[in-house]
Amino acid sequence: xxxxxxxxxxxxxxxxxxxxxxxxxxxxxxxxxxxxxxxxxxxxxxxxxxxxxxxxxxxxxxxxxxxxxxxxxxxxxxxxxxxxxxxxxxxxxxxxxxxxxxxxxxxxxxxxxxxxxxxxxxxxxxxxxxxxxxxxxxxxxxxxxxxxxxxxxxxxxxxxxxxxxxxxxxxxxxxxxxxxxxxxxxxxxxxxxxxxxxxxxxxxxxxxxxxxxxxxxxxxxxxxxxxxxxxxxxxxxxxxxxxxxxxxxxxxxxxxxxxxxxxxxxxxxxxxxxxxxxxxxxxxxxxxxxxxxxxxxxxxxxxxxxxxxxxxxxxxxxxxxxxxxxxxxxxxxxxxxxxxxxxxxxxxxxxxxxxxxxxxxxxxxxxxxxxxxxxxxxxxxxxxxxxxxxxxxxxxxx
Amino acid sequence: xxxxxxxxxxxxxxxxxxxxxxxxxxxxxxxxxxxxxxxxxxxxxxxxxxxxxxxxxxxxxxxxxxxxxxxxxxxxxxxxxxxxxxxxxxxxxxxxxxxxxxxxxxxxxxxxxxxxxxxxxxxxxxxxxxxxxxxxxxxxxxxxxxxxxxxxxxxxxxxxxxxxxxxxxxxxxxxxxxxxxxxxxxxxxxxxxxxxxxxxxxxxxxxxxxxxxxxxxxxxxxxxxxxxxxxxxxxxxxxxxxxxxxxxxxxxxxxxxxxxxxxxxxxxxxxxxxxxxxxxxxxxxxxxxxxxxxxxxxxxxxxxxxxxxxxxxxxxxxxxxxxxxxxxxxxxxxxx
Numbered sequence: 001x002x003x004x005x006x007x008x009x010x011x012x013x014x015x016x017x018x019x020x021x022x023x024x025x026x027x028x029x030x031x032x033x034x035x036x037x038x039x040x041x042x043x044x045x046x047x048x049x050x051x052x053x054x055x056x057x058x059x060x061x062x063x064x065x066x067x068x069x070x071x072x073x074x075x076x077x078x079x080x081x082x083x084x085x086x087x088x089x090x091x092x093x094x095x096x097x098x099x100x101x102x103x104x105x106x107x108x109x110x111x112x113x114x115x116x117x118x119x120x121x122x123x124x125x126x127x128x129x130x131x132x133x134x135x136x137x138x139x140x141x142x143x144x145x146x147x148x149x150x151x152x153x154x155x156x157x158x159x160x161x162x163x164x165x166x167x168x169x170x171x172x173x174x175x176x177x178x179x180x181x182x183x184x185x186x187x188x189x190x191x192x193x194x195x196x197x198x199x200x201x202x203x204x205x206x207x208x209x210x211x212x213x214x215x216x217x218x219x220x221x222x223x224x225x226x227x228x229x230x231x232x233x234x235x236x237x238x239x240x241x242x243x244x245x246x247x248x249x250x251x252x253x254x255x256x257x258x259x260x261x262x263x264x265x266x267x268x269x270x271x272x273x274x275x276x277x278x279x280x281x282x283x284x285x286x287x288x289x290x291x292x293x294x295x296x297x298x299x300x301x302x303x304x305x306x307x308x309x310x311x312x313x314x315x316x317x318x319x320x321x322x323x324x325x326x327x328x329x330x331x332x333x334x335x336x337x338x339x340x341x342x343x344x345x346x347x348x349x350x351x352x353x354x355x356x357x358x359x360x361x362x363x364x365x366x367x368x369x370x371x372x373x374x375x376x377x378x379x380x381x382x383x384x385x386x387x388x389x390x391x392x393x394x395x396x397x398x
Numbered sequence: 399x400x401x402x403x404x405x406x407x408x409x410x411x412x413x414x415x416x417x418x419x420x421x422x423x424x425x426x427x428x429x430x431x432x433x434x435x436x437x438x439x440x441x442x443x444x445x446x447x448x449x450x451x452x453x454x455x456x457x458x459x460x461x462x463x464x465x466x467x468x469x470x471x472x473x474x475x476x477x478x479x480x481x482x483x484x485x486x487x488x489x490x491x492x493x494x495x496x497x498x499x500x501x502x503x504x505x506x507x508x509x510x511x512x513x514x515x516x517x518x519x520x521x522x523x524x525x526x527x528x529x530x531x532x533x534x535x536x537x538x539x540x541x542x543x544x545x546x547x548x549x550x551x552x553x554x555x556x557x558x559x560x561x562x563x564x565x566x567x568x569x570x571x572x573x574x575x576x577x578x579x580x581x582x583x584x585x586x587x588x589x590x591x592x593x594x595x596x597x598x599x600x601x602x603x604x605x606x607x608x609x610x611x612x613x614x615x616x617x618x619x620x621x622x623x624x625x626x627x628x629x630x631x632x633x634x635x636x637x638x639x640x641x642x643x644x645x646x647x648x649x650x651x652x653x654x655x656x657x658x659x660x661x662x663x664x665x666x667x668x669x670x671x672x673x674x675x676x677x678x679x680x681x682x683x684x685x686x687x688x689x690x691x692x693x694x695x696x697x698x699x700x701x702x703x704x705x706x707x708x709x710x711x712x713x714x715x716x717x718x719x720x721x722x723x724x725x726x727x728x729x730x731x732x733x734x
Contacts, residue, residue, distance in 0.1 A: 201539070202539045248538065249539040
């Protein structure tokens with residue numbers, strides 16, 4: 001017996017035909033989904049984001065950054081900067097007196113132990129991974145996370161520098177007291193800067209460069225800081241050659257994103273201030289830690305971001321040219337090592353290799369102390385290196 | 399199916415039993431020596447490799463959105479089981495530590511004009527727990543990717559890729575990738591594409607390599623490690639050199655527990671009688687196989703809905719209305 005089909009004569013009448021075998025006969029088992037055309041019931045798309053821009057930009061994101069594949073050379077190639085290893089001697093000389101102060105090393109040890117041991121935070125720490133005994137599943141420990149410890153240490157070091165040292169050294173150097181008096185400190189404020197047509201690459205073409213980060217300390221002042229390199233030295237950089245990292249393209253570690261701020265985002269943006277320095281810390285991935293070169297390049301890139309934020313904040317960039325050089329400093333703390341950077345922004349034209357170059361001074365991987373593993377109690381400061389603190393202080397002085 | 403006539407010569411009871419046994423199977427391969435003897439022309443058991451169900455490709459696509467990423471991933475593993483049927487296909491695979499998965503880019507592409515190369519620098523060479531050969535992180539103008547590392551590949555080296563086929567063979571450097579038509583006979587190669595544009599499929603095991611034998615018009619003959627020869631299109635890309643980690647076969651895990659940590663399950667441990675499949679066979683090499691066109695993908699399976707009558711399987715005079723068996727009549731009913 002053939003399958004029943006609705007006769008054509010009935011079909012032409014246009015009558016509704018119900019199939020008794022249908023699950024929804026005689027009444028619907030599931031109600032029709034409610035179709036409400038209201039924004040509250042629509043799934044938000046990328047275009048609905050407040051910061052969505054049609055033209056994507058290349059973003060260097062501090063929280064989700066890729067390490068720079070070619071290290072310092074890539075940072076120089078991307079930012080049109082010449083890299084100088086080591087701070088100017090005049091700054092190191094000015095800061096060298098700190099070692100002679102009484103109880104200096106005790107105070108440094110205290111600052112470190114506050115971060116490593118005395119903090120009562122109990123948060124779940126990441127599971128310990130052993131690269132050799134990879135099958136062992138270690139228990140989850142609780143304590144102060146690495147970033148929290150490093151942030152506390154940065155706070156303590158800055159406080160020690162700005163308060164205690166200022167009080168002790170101001171008699172010998174009154175300008176020092178004035179320098180620290182005017183500092184405005186903000187903690188955990190976002191920082192975003194954009195440089196229109198900042199980078200060009202074979203793959204992406206010419207795009208805006210966005211650098212965004214979330215430093216623990218953003219230190220600003222109402223004073224304008226004098227550049228580290230004089231105008232003659234800046235002019236001389238036009239003849240210097242920026243590192244060539246071919247076949248690697250400097251922009252390969254940046255990600256293309258439609259969501260970014262079109263203006264600079266800085267703390268206390270309503271007050272006419274100048275960025276002095278930013279400080280932040282990083283936690284190394286246990287399986288894939290960054291190398292010292294990659295960390296140093298990351299520090300330079302973020303210092304550049306702060307300089308661009310300052311430059312674009314009050315219209316220092318006119319017709320693609322910078323009115324005056326801008327210098328910012330950065331301190332990155334990773335596993336007891338300080339990456340100290342000072343970046344002088346001389347030009348915002350990053351694609352022109354014949355113009356003056358930006359200059360980056362860096363003291364990479366200055367081991368302040370040797371931290372212990374995060375799953376153990378840290379009882380005593382190991383391998384304290386006071387010269388690292390001298391350079392840290394020099395960074396603030398410059 | 400039909401029973402064959404029993405031979406009048408009943409001297410060999412074994413032959414009778416074997417004929418009956420084989421006739422009762424549904425084998426249609428029979429030759430002059432009978433069903434058992436006719437198997438020698440068939441492909442050897444286990445020649446065609448089984449699909450390897452190691453990682454869940456659907457989960458990988460979900461994680462990456464179908465795009466390539468060089469970042470380490472945590473992909474679900476299948477333990478040798480078919481993801482659709484759930485049945486075990488690959489033996490002795492399962493469990494083990496959850497290793498990070500690195501996506502390997504097998505497609506070496508470059509410019510096809512004379513003298514132009516796509517250059518990449520090797521950033522890092524590392525072990526990969528998911529495969530035998532070492533893997534190399536290379537960076538070029540188009541981004542970073544992981545490739546299979548050749549024997550002497552090291553960080554800092556620059557490797558080139560070109561799709562140009564010159565009139566004279568190139569002087570191939572290890573780690574570079576060229577089309578087969580550009581390589582001279584005797585060149586040691588690995589990660590060879592079967593068909594142009596498909597990515598490296600031949601020679602991906604640790605320490606293995608193939609050799610370019612000769613050029614034959616639009617095809618290039620290559621010799622595999624088992625001495626079988628294939629004629630592939632001259633546009634198929636191959637990487638020059640031997641694959642890394644050649645001493646992998648000499649390494650031992652050290653303990654059964656370490657075997658398990660790497661995701662290998664034990665054998666059954668029971669005694670299995672060896673049959674005619676085992677043992678070294680000395681056979682002639684097969685002729686050169688030409689890979690011209692890829693196999694067609696399998697047809698989509700049809701989903702049919704059978705009517706109730708079709709489901710009964712009845713046909714002919716047996717195909718009557720199902721209510722007739724209950725006493726109904728096919729004749730017209732008259733009002734009484």
